[in-house]
Structures are given as C-alpha cells and as structure tokens.
C-alpha cells in the first residue's frame with residue numbers, strides 16, 4: 001500500500017508498511033499510478049507523447065528496484081501475527097493533583113476541573129503511594145513518567161514539591177529515572193515556582209490559545225473575564241527561565257477561530273518557539289464544536305502553517321509546531337506504532353481519592369474505574385480491552401495509510417463519538433492525515449534542500 | 461538515489477522489529493488536553509541513548 005499526495009507541486013509517495021518516504025518526479029508518479037501493471041507496452045501507451053521510451057525505461061527500473069528492496073508496495077508482515085505483550089507494566093502515571101481550578105474555560109472536558117465530583121486536592125501521601133506503585137509496577141523499564149495534571153495542579157504546589165522530592169529519592173533506590181511534567185494554565189506561575197520547576201528539570205506544558213480574542217473567548221476566569229494578559233505575563237517569564245525544549249505552549253482552537261494559523265503566528269511573533277495547537281474535542285451541539293463543513297477550511301490552515309514553518313526553516317529560525325515534528329530516521333519502532341494511545345495499558349491516571357482510570361479523560365467515570373493504589377488493578381478484563389485496541393483490531397485503522405504514524409486515535413475521543421474504543425472519530429482522522437502530509441512535506445523539503453546542494457536531483 | 465526518485469529516509473520500519481520494542485520510549489497520548497503525543501513524532505529511546513546528547 002502506498003499513499004501519494006502532491007503538496008505545492010512536490011510529489012510525495014509514502015510506502016505505508018516500510019514507512020519509507022519518496023520524493024518522485026512526474027514520470028515516476030505516473031508509473032507508480034499504474035502499479036501493479038508495469039508492462040512496458042502499457043507504460044509506453046499511457047505516457048506516449050509525454051516522455052521518451054528511454055526515460056520511461058529508466059524510471060520504471062527505479063520503481064522496480066525499490067519494490068525489490070521492500071521500499072515500495074511492501075507487505076505488512078506483522079498483520080495477523082502481532083499479540084500484545086502478556087507481561088503488563090505501568091510506566092506512566094497522570095496524577096490529578098487538584099480536582100479544582102482557578103479558571104472556568106468554556107471548553108473544559110473536566111467539569112471546570114472537578115471531574116463531576118467534589119473539589120479536592122491530592123494529598124502528598126497519596127502522591128507518594130503513586131510513586132511507589134509506578135516504581136514497583138514498571139518492571140524492567142528504566143524510564144518512567146509522572147504527569148501532574150488537574151484541574152490546575154499548581155493549586156497544590158506544596159503537594160507537588162513533596163511528591164517530586166520523594167520520587168527522586170525512590171527512583172534512585174530502584175535505579176530508574178522519572179520524567180516529570182506539569183500541565184498548567186499558567187495563572188499561578190510565580191518566579192519562585194518557575195525556578196523550582198527549572199531546578200528540578202520539570203517539563204512544562206503551558207496553556208494559551210493564541211490571539212487575545214481567541215484566548216479570551218474560551219479561557220476565562222470564573223467571572224467571565226479573559227485571562228490572556230495575566231497568563232501571557234506569567235508564561236513569558238517562565239519561558240525565560242526554561243532551557244531549550246523544556247516547555248511546550250499548547251492552545252486549543254475551536255469553531256470560533258478556524259484560522260488558527262494566525263494564532264500560531266501570534267505566539268511565534270511573541271518569541272515562543274515550541275508551540276502546539278489542538279482541535280477542540282466537543283459534542284456537536286456546542287457552539288464551538290467543529291462541524292463537518294469546517295474540515296476543508298482546517299485542512300487549508302494546516303497547509304498554510306506548513307508553508308509558514310517552511311519559511312522559518314529556510315530562515316534557520318527554530319520554531320516548532322508539535323504536530324509537524326516527525327522523526328523519519330530516529331522514530332519509534334514498529335511495535336510501538338501499533339498502539340498510539342497508552343491508556344489503560346502502560347499509562348494510568350490516579351484521582352485524588354486513589355482510584356485508577358485508563359487515563360485523565362476517564363477520571364470520575366465509574367464505569368471505567370480500573371482499581372485503586374491499594375489493591376492495584378481490580379478489573380483486569382476492562383484493562384484487557386484497552387490492551388487489545390491496537391491498530392490491527394480496529395477495522396478502519398487496519399486499512400488506513402496513516403496507521404504507523406497515527407497509531408489509532410484517542411480512545412476517549414473514540415468512545416465519545418462512536419461509543420467504542422475500536423472505531424476512530426472520522427473528523428479526527430481527517431485532521432490527523434492532513435497534519436501527517438504537512439509533516440512529511442516539511443521533511444522532504446528539508447531533505448531536498450540539503451540534497452540539492454549537491455545538484456543531483458532537479459525534478460519533483 | 462535515482463534520477464526520478466529520491467528516498468528520504470534510510471531506515472525501513474521492518475528493520476525496527478528485531479532487538480527493539482523495549483518500551484523505554486515515552487508513553488503516548490493523543491488527546492488535545494495534554495498536547496497529543498502522536499506516535500510518529502516520538503523518538504526511539506534506544507537510538508537516542510546511542511547518540512551524543514542534545515536537548516531534552
């Protein structure tokens with residue numbers, strides 16, 4: 001299976017199963033179109049008048065060589081053979097430090113941070129128990145992760161400090177490394193807190209949506225006032241403390257700012273270098289939820305963003321858009337790519353009351369509660385369902401060209417739209433595919449720039 | 461490298477099966493609220509450990 005697309009006159013062919021990306025000229029493109037019938041007489045007839053027979057022979061043998069090497073029209077050799085590992089480990093925990101929030105963002109999935117329960121903070125004791133749980137359940141894995149989440153986790157900064165100190169001490173005992181991340185709305189980021197996070201190498205994900213209007217429409221204080229000014233001040237100071245790649249800005253775009261490339265530009269102009277903007281997940285009746293007719297517009301915005309990034313690339317400015325970051329040579333192995341979402345398998349969320357859920361999106365939904373810190377997983381069958389949700393078990397993913405880059409979508413999202421973790425939300429899929437095309441295009445352009453310096457390839 | 465086709469990446473996914481799958485790389489989540497970690501944009505921890513250190 002191959003996926004072919006043209007982006008601004010650049011012809012790109014992705015060989016899905018080998019993950020190989022080819023930049024092709026018009027003739028090779030036409031020949032690949034004819035596969036599997038590559039008989040010379042057919043190709044001559046098809047390309048008559050456009051190219052000489054000699055050129056056709058040449059391009060055809062290049063195509064045939066790649067097929068022979070398993071880099072074009074290659075087979076999916078794990079299909080039907082793959083089984084998830086029996087020995088289950090937990091290597092990442094999302095700690096809900098605070099089921100409470102100092103903001104009232106309109107699109108919040110978590111009931112203004114309270115997850116449909118009473119407002120509460122996670123005690124340091126619970127946090128420490130979670131650390132022990134992670135260190136003992138992670139088997140031989142050396143690198144494990146703790147993500148501080150909420151509500152607003154910095155409402156419980158005291159708890160965070162104690163948990164980090166304990167985590168570092170215990171990790172050394174187990175000869176493991178814990179990578180800490182905190183996802184914050186930035187409102188409580190004082191200089192003291194920023195210094196603490198920096199000194200402890202805690203990665204920060206900072207929420208801001210972009211232009212003041214877009215941000216203040218959705219990200220508001222409980223009295224309805226916008227948060228842009230206060231948040232920008234704090235996160236700018238925070239980022240000035242950060243070393244390279246210690247943070248990511250993340251924003252959400254909605255139906256009210258479909259032109260989100262302008263929000264990206266706004267944040268980049270402010271000097272931020274690591275930026276992610278995410279499409280809102282919302283039930284269709286919300287005024288800010290995307291409707292199917294919005295998708296072509298969003299696709300164009302992604303393309304616009306790719307051109308913007310290309311421009312930065314050419315000016316040697318290091319500004320990154322999270323979804324266009326793709327590592328063609330150092331990316332994850334094939335096994336890893338079979339399951340994009342780790343929820344319920346190696347990744348669990350811990351609520352302040354110590355109960356365990358497949359991930360933060362499920363917290364508070366009793367039907368998805370997997371157990372608790374004391375007893376561990378008490379519903380192994382439920383966990384098994386999540387472990388079985390790899391791409392070959394999802395009909396549309398098994399046939400999708402993007403499968404080894406996407407990994408099968410967000411389980412929580414899939415449940416919200418189709419009531420099943422096995423069938424992805426088509427809206428998500430369309431945006432995912434467009435982002436991938438943009439990411440591949442940027443990779444190709446970058447490669448071509450270096451390659452053409454040698455003057456070896458003029459086409460494509 | 462051909463005259464009509466340039467192959468951009470040297471590794472093929474099939475080559476990443478033997479000796480890999482160690483599970484040491486970052487856990488992925490694709491939700492909007494955590495800044496989605498799509499699998500494609502992650503890095504392999506084994507390969508990373510072999511490289512000279514750069515960035516995070």
Ligand code: SF4
Pocket residue numbers: 391396397398400401402403404406407408409424428429430432433
């Ligand atoms: S884009 Fe959709 S169908 Fe394709 S792999 Fe991802 S979730 Fe599955």
Ligand code: SF4
Pocket residue numbers: 341342343347358359360361409410411412413488489490491492
């Ligand atoms: S279900 Fe969705 S939100 Fe939860 S871990 Fe998976 S991708 Fe992330």
